[in-house]
Amino acid sequence: MATKYVYFFGDGKAEGKGDMKNLLGGKGANLAEMTSIGLPVPAGFTLTTDVCTEFYKNDRQYPAELKGQVDEKLRQVEKLMGKKFGDSKNPLLVSVRSGARASMPGMMDTVLNLGLNDKTVQGIIEQSGDLRFAYDSYRRFIQMYSNVVLEMDGDILEHILEQMKESRGVEEDTKLTAEDLKELVTLFKTKVKEEIGREFPDDPQEQLWGAIGAVFGSWMNPRAITYRKLNGIPAEWGTAVNVQSMVYGNMGDDCATGVAFTRNPSTGENVFFGEFLINAQGEDVVAGIRTPQPINKAGGDGTLPSMEEVMPECYGQLMKIQQILEKHYRDMQDIEFTIEKDKLYMLQTRGGKRTAKAAVKIAVDMVKEGLISEKEGVLRVEPEQLDQLLHPSLDPKAAKDVIAKGLPASPGAASGEVVFSADEAEEAAKIGLKVILVRVETSPEDIHGMHAAQGILTARGGMTSHAAVVARGMGKCCVAGCGDIKVDYKTQQFTAKGNVIKKGDVITLDGSTGEVMKGEVPTVQPELTGEFGILMGWVDKYRRLRVRTNADTPHDAKVARDFGAEGIGLCRTEHMFFEADRIMAVREMILAEDLEGRKRALSKILPMQKGDFLGLFREMKGLPVTIRLLDPPLHEFLPQSDEDIEELAGVMNVTAATLKHKVEFLHEFNPMLGHRGCRLGVTFPEIYDMQVQAIMEAACELVKDEGYQIVPEIMIPLVSEVRELAILRANAVRIADEVVGRYGVEVEYLIGTMIELPRAALTADAIAEEAEFFSFGTNDLTQTTYGLSRDDAGKFLPFYVEREIFPNDPFVAIDQAGVGQLVKVGCDKGRATRPNIKLGICGEHGGEPSSVIFCHQIGLDYVSCSPFRVPIARLAAAHAVLLEEQ
Template sequence: MTQYVFRFGGGVSDGDDTVRGNKNLLGGKGANLDGMASIGLPVPPGFTITTEMCTAYYANGQSFPDSVRAEVAHGIAHIEAVTGKSFGDASDPLLVSVRSGARVSMPGMMDTVLNLGLNDETVEGLAASSGDPRFAWDSYRRFIQMYADVVLELDHGAFEEALEIAKEDNGYYLDTELTAGDLKSLVSEYKNLVEAQWGKPFPQNVQDQLWGAVGAVFGSWESERAKVYRRLNSIPSDWGTAVNVQAMVFGNMGETSATGVAFTRDPATGENAYYGEYLINAQGEDVVAGIRTPQYLTTAARERAGAKPLSMEEAMPEVYAELARVFAILETHYRDMQDIEFTVERGTLWMLQTRSGKRTAKAALKIAVDMAAEGLISEEEAVCRVDPMALDQLLHPTLDPDAPRDVLTKGLPASPGAASGKIVFDADTAEQFAQMGESVILVRVETSPEDIHGMHAAKGILTARGGMTSHAAVVARGMGRPCVSGAGGISIDAKDKVLRTGGRSFGEGDVITLDGSTGEVMAGEVPTLQPELVGDFGTLMVWADKARRMKVRTNAETPADAQTARDFGAEGIGLCRTEHMFFDAARITAVRQMILADSEAGRRAALDKLLPEQRSDFAGIFKVMAGLPVTIRLLDPPLHEFLPHEESEFADVAQAAGVGIELLKQRASELHEFNPMLGHRGCRLGVTFPEIYEMQARAIFEAACLLEIAPVPEIMIPLVGTKRELELMKEVVDKAAEQVFAEQGRRIEYLVGTMIELPRAALMADKIAECGAFFSFGTNDLTQTTLGVSRDDAARFLSVYVDKGIYERDPFVSLDIEGVGQLIEIAAQKGRATRPDIKLGICGEHGGDPASIAFCEATGLDYVSASPYRVPIARLAAAQAALRG
């Protein structure tokens, strides 16, 4: 029989070596709780219900078999034996927490229930056994509020409102000012709210409470916010979550108790300094939810911020010293920066969680490089520690230090980077504005997990409440969004959509700027500067380049883009789309004249005007890429993309061509296609109008011959489906080359190959390779033609397909390895069978996607090509693929 429950703590650890530390089975939290207990750290006893049970829970119609109920009862008995308390005992009750724990960290996305086991009888027992009636009624108040929200799914706002009214009626500012009597009255009001909204009394049976909470935590795996987070972070939906049930320890038992969140290194900068916050007389949710603004962990951090409340280092020096000892043990054991949750109960430290901490790209680089220097990890491990996509954060601009700033207020620098945008006050509006191309700043009193889609859409996040480890801060750092949290100098009226600070008001649509590195909030837009990628970045890239096998090129059509890519380490150009050069305002008339001409003579007249322009374009790119390969795709898109639409545009073309407007309109009508993306484009243009490709080839070779250090032109014929198409186009290119070489008295090396973007081309690759020296996989169109899906229109339904598991990820973002990938493998195998030295690369947008790059490494491609700003991502991903392969 499958075992679904594994115990930890109190000297007990279930399972063999295949179970211990197995995050796939126990989830990250469960595996690390067992790990911490096994190395002697103070962990409250508990048990983990596995991720396999999550899958079975849904398969069984969201129910639990009797065998699992028996295993859980055995787990509760284990906690009772270690603590000496009994679950549901009216005199000295055992209380437990019920928390989620997926394989990978999903901060704030799934549910937690604390203080479970309290009812009208056990609260009296807790008051007596603890000697603190206020603590007991505060815990019961918290439990009802959390259980009503998470398990019963009642209106959370009604309970918050009741709490605020209770404070106002008594003239209190903080929750901690409520007396035992106040809290007892509040509990009574909470129970009335439950009965009014739920239609039944609050559940008093502790077993019912437990199974309700376990089901709710498993259920939260399928919550909308969890689905969005999984989609944004490419987490498979079939992984499921584990559930951890653990003895409660209490940080809300007076001034010698506390709760906190800490990192063993600074997650924003990577500095080797403890980083974190704590709250005295509080429970963990108070810190991560941003309900109260916490105090600093270290004296140095408090002094840097100019804060007055004592740090933990000052207020609880003995506990802080024990915590620092635990930090050192955990970093050595897990060999990574740890994100830790802890509770202090009446002066005793308890560890509630450890995991590899979320960090900014800058911090990830520094931590990886520093740990390698410290001997904790190897250079190869350091390369594999940094998420390639996180490097995108390093390309974020910073504010120009010399630009004027109208500083409105200052909050906590929760996530670095700078962003300007229009103010929006809710997540849905942020998403709507972003879809219209607007840059937005999401402004909230505090964020919640339901805001995940708006946080992703926003350029930056500003909150009035919360600390450096609040939900907003953690999620923003993970996404690479600048965030300023805990900006106490602002008031937010979300209903009327107004932000007020310092006597000034700002409404929805007004522009503000955030500096996530300093915490400053400014009116208007402040100019930015592009960062320089040096220091730790440079060090890690050197290590990555030593490890990788594949070359990394760029997709570029201008000298500026080519130079940017070279600065980022590009080793050539994998795709130069010549049609992008034709859209220039000074050239489009000649292009249209060429398209609309009804004779070869007319086309050649227009092409003669374009030849020097094309030659100049190529010369500029070749100069930047001197000595490196440059793959140039000859004209590819359907001609309709260049055609005029306005009356004035027809007039300009008619005048340039010396023909009447009506004749041109008739010609445009003749060129109309019902499905132009599958029509007269690519090599089909070259077959019917060879003079177009002839002009482009001449421009390429003339430009190459101008340079002392010539590049290696790789001339790519697009949309080939048959060997004969490539033969005909190669003849055109070779003829132009020989003519130019004769005229210039100089020969240069060049290759002619094709872009594989049709399924037929992949299947006939052995024949096509007979005259093609290289294949470049155009995965954008290959995905379209294989799946029968238009990339331009698919956004309307692809997210639904991903949510329903039809596609694991958007196939235009990450390669469809099962389908499109199989065609690439077939083409690579067949191409090499005919021509063993054939050069193979990929130049679609997938060339900058780490998962797709890993596939390219496994398939043995020679290079990937990515947009200039993704070249560093591709270099690191290629290195990781080589090391893991």
């Protein structure tokens, strides 16, 4: 049998169904479903997504059977409507619209009033008795077809229209007379021939196939491609094409068109919400050429009459239909309708786009109303949506002057005066100034300025660069890798597309879009409503995967705990070393000439580290805390400026020249692969000894004095060979047991490692002999697996994703085929040696939904992520369970 490529709908009967979105697209499936449940839908037919696939596979050629199937369905529509396509006396006009399986509003092309020419327009005049309406429809068709199918610049014919309105002294299209519009048709057709070198097509069949080809072609237009990438829609899905009988909202004051939502898409309130226009076509509502009127009295401000007031019968019918649709689909619907001569027609229904706040409220309300189950309620909210709820956002009503765009590295919005150094940011914050820290790139030494700033902007770096990772951990707005800006520290300014922004100038960042704006743009604070708590209660009921946080300070730990974190999966002790009250002692330790000198400096740091751990343990109140021993290379802590070197030389009683030579000696060309992590612990064991002592003394004090139950998890980073871990574990056990004995208490502790090198994953069975837990550091594991620097790859990774060399940025979503398999191998080998080994990940992937679902699938015990992503990870973990059940 020949493949069926075309599906008919009309007069209460449809060949398709609502669950056929993969084949008929969302619009086609829903048109079929609405028809089947008895709603007034103009007759038509749908060309399937398979046609789109064939179209692109075969150099834009259609399957051989398609033409005959389209002709057959077109005859069915003609018979049902009592009109004939291309007939000069009683013509059938159609719309040609796209319809992908996932909603892509406004991304692809549409053609209305198709079938008009100089002969059929006379038939429309006879049908309607309205000369003006007929020629208005004709000129609209020529405008739309020329732009969509003939690929003319839309401004060309729009300019002729504007000239006509100006010459007639009118501001709106509706004020032009029938003769004006007839003249416009002639002017338009003349201009089209001038532009494309041939006559505007008169043959309705040629028009139809031109429009079908253009709609299939629009699947690959730039805005559709961008939208798919932003929303994770695969290119191979393709779009369907819907050909449908025209109904007219612009035949007079008893006609209208509109768009509505069954609930408020901004707040989630259970109130019918929407807009309409009298005597208008659908594109008039979307284009905003005229001010739309509210659907009902509740949705307006009283300045314009509502549909409820001026068309009460149609409004009543629409109210019944929207209730039928919401009950039938069991979700908030986005509907389009047209009223022709007081008769209501439904043109579309689909699941409505909604804000995060609305998504949560609608899900919870629908469970309470008995429309959906708790599990369905959890699945109705997308994990990434929660970002909107947890950070301030720009006021959508405010004007903004965008001067640059980078990567949306950490969500939220922030305004402030520009500063170019961490010290300036800290000093400004002390006197109450709000600042944006602008750097070429940040380093751990900038941590104090990042903490003090409202937001961070960097010219270099990717989604998991230092700036991005730290900003997300702090809940700070960050735009990273903004190649549009050129930073000049010497002149204390940056340039962006001709704009010069100097120190002290105010800018605004939107960390959710990557936009950089001149001046201050007002923000609105998020609201965590009661519905949020109810939803998260359901989430925790169904998930298996535990969720911890990456936190280095008591403040971060408290934020994460308030968001539902179940412990700390990564405390990066190096961030503590950069605090102003200890950086000098750290530098003394690094630059000391002998062991005794290092120990003297470390004795100054010990009580400070102990205080840090006391704060974290107290905030976590008995929940597990994993503390990573020092990881970065030592040169990152050293002074770089001559001024700082001279200051340290005075403290250490050595010459500045001697100190500068030592700083230069310690510099590394490729520090990511250099003298860092456990390699520091092997060569300078006294550093790790001090840290283990501080951890265990803090734990023992709280157990002895405050009755805490604590099981510290001491994590040794960057192990590649089990003998490294064996040496460092033996040292840690010696120190820990000595502290426990000194305090006279019983404190259990775990010693494990961070798996962040491919060799460690491949030899995890041996490493598990010495490790009681593994935490997969997927940031570094991705770097070492791909041979990519996350701080530099931002220059070309977007190109790789755009060209589909990589399906996603591997630093954003875990590479399941490569890095993910290393994690799985590490888990399997680790459990083979030690069945009860605790397994988790602490890279940035721990808060990315698809990565969280992958971690659930391979059986990890927990994920760890930045505090503001904890609710996202919790929701994704629940989705992982519920999607398995489907």
